[in-house]
Amino acid sequence: MKIESYFLLGVAAFFGLIGIIYWVTSYEQAGTMMLIGSCFLGLLPGAYYLFWHRRMGNRLEDRPDATIEEGAGRVDAFPSSSIWPFVLGLGAFATVLAFAFGVWFIFPAAALIISALVGATLESRRGGTV
Amino acid sequence: MTDLIDTTLTGGDIGHPGVFEEVEAAHEHPEHGPTGILKWLTSTDHKVIGMSYMITAVVLFYIAGVLALVMRLQLASPTSSLLSLSAYNQLFTMHGSIMMYLFAGPFAFGGLANFIVPLQVGAPDMAFPRLNALSYWLFLTGSITMIMDFFVRGGAAAFGWVAYAPLSEATNSPGLGGDIWIMALVLTGFSAIFTGVNLVATIFYLRAPGMTMFRMPIFTWNMLVTAILILIAFPVLTSALVMLFCDRHFGTHIFTVQGGGSPILYQHLFWFFGHPEVYILALPYFGVVTEILPVFSRKPVFGYKGMVFATMAIAALSTGVWAHHMFTTGVVLLPFFSLLSLLIAVPTGIKFFNWIGTMWRGQLTMKAPLLFCIGFLIAFLMGGITGVILASPPLDFFVHDTYFVVAHFHQVLFGTAVFAGFAGLYYWYPKFFGRMLRDHLGKWHFWLTFIGFWITFMPQYVLGLMGMPRRVATYPTNLGWQSWNIASTVGAFLIAAGFAVLLYNLWISWREPILAGDNPWDGHTLEWFTTSPPPHHNYLHLPPIRSERPTWDYNHPDAPTVGHGKQVRPRPGTPGAPALVGARSGEGSNGSDGRSTTR
Structure with missing residues (x-):
């Protein structure tokens, strides 16, 4: 999950940087708050994924050499129909x-x-x- | 019912095709549960939901298209009385709202993405199937709510698809029309947010072994980035609409000056959603084009990683440019928003370079999907260039709220949602239904639409430069605008003729089917490995995933498999070049060796 977490942390870094630049150049509150909010939207799940990546290591879908056979077994339970x-x-x-x-x-x-x-x-x- | 899904066991054992039959027998996942309309109401299968999204969105596209034709008829004469002024206002509001909120976005991230993304990453379904079904029902009920707008007392909303305050406040737009419009967008907004969550979770958690992030097809990458944009943008829109509703009914004054509120705040909130929305509509279609061009050029995509990072850069910049729609308010930071807007041209230029590089020296197969992609490239280029003009404040001041802007965004959105969107329909239709659309009818559809497109929108640039404002139902007779408007109307009817051909194509292809086989285009990505249409839970077995085009690798075992962007293949016609298979050579639709899945 390293790339996934870096991707989301990249979102956070971009919006954090743009948010700061926007605030010091415009002092406009609404846009600044939305940019800071977007920063947290990337930061919270990104940090969470990075935490679990460090504990779990690479999953099969993260490894370029993983084979389909290694993934044999249950993927998940999926509801097939529901009203x-x-x-x-x-x-x-x-x-x-x-x-x-x-x-x-x-x-x-x-x-x-x-x-x-x-x-x-x-x-x-x-x-x-x- | 709940299905426990096991992964399948084939892997790289392509020298022993007999293993597949054993695996298939052991891993059948037959669809159980209700049939008929109850199946539609209860299905949590991403393919059924994706198809429902697409059908609903295309029906709405035709409805909004008819509204556009009526408006064009009105404008063909300067003093036409076909529509009252208020009816005209309602029509352009509903045309824009349906096209933007109910067709272009949902067709891509609700329809194509729902159907294709789980297939492309090798997943049995979306991560949250019941949430996925709820997303569709919210979209459908939101669409019904929007259409109900026409039938309420006082008529539909008439404040434009942006609903600027204070025009959209209760004093200026009284009646149920505005309320219903707001509620329709609240429903579809939640639908989009749920779909965004589902796409991110599916891509992060349900990829097949070996499908690393940088082996994902570009369409899936673009849908991931689009999903993040949805999660950034749509909550802001929904919040703004709730505040607007409170202003209209609960006595708040968030957007009204009289009570200490700020109409400019509404514009900030709306465009913080609205400009990313343009890319929420565009990025999925960039992905569609990037899937089709390599297949119909018989080459890997040129500059895979460049494409991925360009998508990220476009998405990131798109969220920092919202106030370029507000230049003329006089209260926004012009250099900041102008600079970021102009910067978007850089990653977009990289994409164009890579698209051309993908086709360069390829063996182009001029089928309908490729024609629509080329149409997209030309149309979007024109829309993009005029976007650069509008990103410059002095030029924007001159043409703001004129037909120049109307022409610009129609070229951007028509180029993406229509040309690239219907390229995707022609490309994936065989996967959806196991049948081909008639290619010659597809070409008629393309040429009528393409020619009509230019005749419709180029005159609107001229009209804008001549000073014709947008959103007017009548205009002076002595300004020379009528001939340009007549040309635009003729073009619109040509486009309509093109879409009549599509209807006929869909009908005849359904009545007299031409079976497609599983992989009629000799496709590259995983969805072409399974049957057409795919079985319940998608895969009976998977090929080894060693590059971003595992199906092509599997069907061409003699060709070298090298990671993204480094693929070195012998040039066609030289020793060692792979044999052509599939659609061009007629060697069967399952690839060269017949080891693909069977139905």
């Missing part, structure tokens, strides 16, 4: 409609969102549904 993202999307849709058309939309929105969160959680615990 809950759709239900959650409908809940978000109803929520924004509440802001435009009337507060009563919040009731179906809450019902959809809560059922989606509960359903997705139980689905993960049970190992899948649908």
